[in-house]
Amino acid sequence: MWPSLSSVAIFAVIGLSRCYDIKSTVHDEYIKIDENVTLILDVSGDFKPSQGRIHLYTVHKDLVEIVPADLPLNASPPWQFSVKALSPGHDILTLNYTGTDERINVDNAYVRLTLLRSYDLVTASVAIGWIYFVAWSVSFYPQVYENWKRKSVVGLNFDFLALNLIGFLLYSLYNCGLYWIPAIQAEYFNTYPKGLIPVQLNDIFFSLHAALLTVFTIFQCFIYERGEQAVSKVAKGIICLFAVVLGVAIILSWTASISWLQFLNVCGYIKLTITLIKYIPQAYMNFRRKSTVGWSIGNVLLDFTGGVLSMVQMIINADNYDDWNSIFGDVTKFGLGLFSVVFDMFFVLQHYVLYRKSAEKIYTISDGV
Numbered sequence: 133m134w135p136s137l138s139s140v141a142i143f144a145v146i147g148l149s150r151c152y153d154i155k156s157t158v159h160d161e162y163i164k165i166d167e168n169v170t171l172i173l174d175v176s177g178d179f180k181p182s183q184g185r186i187h188l189y190t191v192h193k194d195l196v197e198i199v200p201a202d203l204p205l206n207a208s209p210p211w212q213f214s215v216k217a218l219s220p221g222h223d224i225l226t227l228n229y230t231g232t233d234e235r236i237n238v239d240n241a242y243v244r245l246t247l248l249r250s251y252d253l254v255t256a257s258v259a260i261g262w263i264y265f266v267a268w269s270v271s272f273y274p275q276v277y278e279n280w281k282r283k284s285v286v287g288l289n290f291d292f293l294a295l296n297l298i299g300f301l302l303y304s305l306y307n308c309g310l311y312w313i314p315a316i317q318a319e320y321f322n323t324y325p326k327g328l329i330p331v332q333l334n335d336i337f338f339s340l341h342a343a344l345l346t347v348f349t350i351f352q353c354f355i356y357e358r359g360e361q362a363v364s365k366v367a368k369g370i371i372c373l374f375a376v377v378l379g380v381a382i383i384l385s386w387t388a389s390i391s392w393l394q395f396l397n398v399c400g401y402i403k404l405t406i407t408l409i410k411y412i413p414q415a416y417m418n419f420r421r422k423s424t425v426g427w428s429i430g431n432v433l434l435d436f437t438g439g440v441l442s443m444v445q446m447i448i449n450a451d452n453y454d455d456w457n458s459i460f461g462d463v464t465k466f467g468l469g470l471f472s473v474v475f476d477m478f479f480v481l482q483h484y485v486l487y488r489k490s491a492e493k494i495y496t497i498s499d500g501v
Contacts, residue, residue: 151176151177151235151237152175152176152177152179152233152235152236152237153175153176153177153237153239153240154173154174154175154186154227154229154236154237154238154240154241155173155174155175155176155238155240155241156171156172156173156225156240156241156242156243157171157172157173157174157210158171158172158243159242159243159244160243160244160246160328161215161243161244161245161246162246162248162251162254163196163215163216163217163245163246163247163248164217164247164248164249164250164251165217165218165219165220165247165248165249166216166217166218167216167217168214168215168216169214169215169216170212170213170214171212171213171214171215171225171243172210172211172212173186173203173209173210173211173212173213173227173241174209174210174211175209175210179208179209181205181206181207181208182205182206182231182233183205183206183231183232184204184205184229184230184231184232184233184236185202185203185204185205185229185230185231186202186203186205186211186227186228186229186230186238186241187201187202187227187228187230188200188201188202188203188213188225188226188227189201189225189226189227189228190223190224190225190226190245191223191224192221192223194218194219195217195218195219195221195223195245195247196215196216196217196218196223196225196245196247197215197216197218198213198214198215198225199213199214199216200213201213205231215243215245217245217247217248218247219247219454220247220248220249220452220453220454220455221247221453221454221455222244222245222246222247222453222455223244223245223247224242224243224244224245224326225242225243225245226238226241226242226243226326227241227242239325242326244326244328246453247453248452248453249451249452249453249454250452253448253449253451253452254452256448257445257448257449257452260441260444260445260448261445263441264437264438264439264441264442264445265334265338265438267434267435267437267438267441268338268434268435268438269337269338269341269342270434271430271431271434271435271438272341272342272345272346272349272431273345273430274428274429274430274431274434275288275349275427275428275430275431276345276348276349276352277428277430278426278428278430279349279352279356280352282356282426283356283357284356284357284358284426285352285353285356285357285358285361285426286357286358286359286361286425286426287417287421287423287424287425287426287427288349288353288361288414288426288427289361289413289414289417289427290353290361290362290363290364290367291363291364291366291367291410291413291414292410292411292413292414293346293349293350293353294363294367294371295367295370295371295406295409295410295413296342296346296406296410297343297346297347297350298371298374298402298406299402299403299406299407299410300339300342300343300346300403301343302399302400302402302403302406303339303342303343303399303400303403304336304339304340304343305396305399306331306339306396306399306400306403307331307335307336307339308336308340309392309396310329310330310331310393310396311329311331311332311333311335311336313392315392316392316393316396317329319391319392319393320393323393364413367413370409374402374405374406377398377402378398378399378402381394381395381398381399382395404468407468407471407472408468408471411472411475411479414427414479415475415478415479415482418479418482418487419482422486422487423487424479424482424483424487427479427483429479429480429483429484432476432479432480432483433476433480435472435476436473436476436477436480439469439470439472439473439476440473442469443466443469443470443473446458446459446466446469447459
């Protein structure tokens, strides 16, 4: 007599319940050079000692020493081993299982290792990170106050505002998607099985806060004196190009030609492009007017502070973890930070040197320049 479908289902569930998932009790560990740390492997389910064994290894062979590197499974879990940091850097510890028990799974048995020179440098890096986070977050308020005080936005370039709004909206979309949408997180972990979601709560706060303050600044442009300023045709063309790229990416994602994670990456690339070009209209406008009146220097100084500190943090981390490839191997983040700082320095030069004695006037500004 053939077993019923319900019986087969019950046996299948029982079989699944007997799967033994070996995993590390931690997935991230910071270890100072010449320091030993004890790590633990445990197993789910009613595991019975067996004749198999697990072999521990890392991606890089010269950064850590593992003792013992082989653990027999004939002892009851949990199993302990020690890791000694030999050189600074980043590594991933994982393992192989050798044995005949097909119920044993080791996919979650890994530890991301951060090997560092000094814990003091870690503390300094965290402190600097919070300082530049505050500086960048506060940097939007001086312009709002400047507009309110003058009851005018003459001198504030509308191309800059339009590009800034699009950039921060896309940045917010990227951050919120990766942080809150499980399906996109699953796509990320499928691509980077042992990775970390590269978005934290402060990233979401900063991007949403920046977008909100930019919207409020644009609102001020409607209620205060603005002369004949408008978004230029060039900026409108660039925005239309971004819209086409986003439209194509949405269609491709909707039809499953690309993943939604890849769509978010497109949003990130557009945000990076905007960061490269958004200051140019304001700098050119100051040059044409021979004045920086209407463009808040407080915004510039705070942005400069945040940019310099962000690069200092990157240098500290590169030295502490011997990870100079994070700067010289992938120059995007460092280069964008440096690019923004250079523009801030140029604005400071315009404000304090080139156009220092310029008196406030109402200029006729057409087509956004």
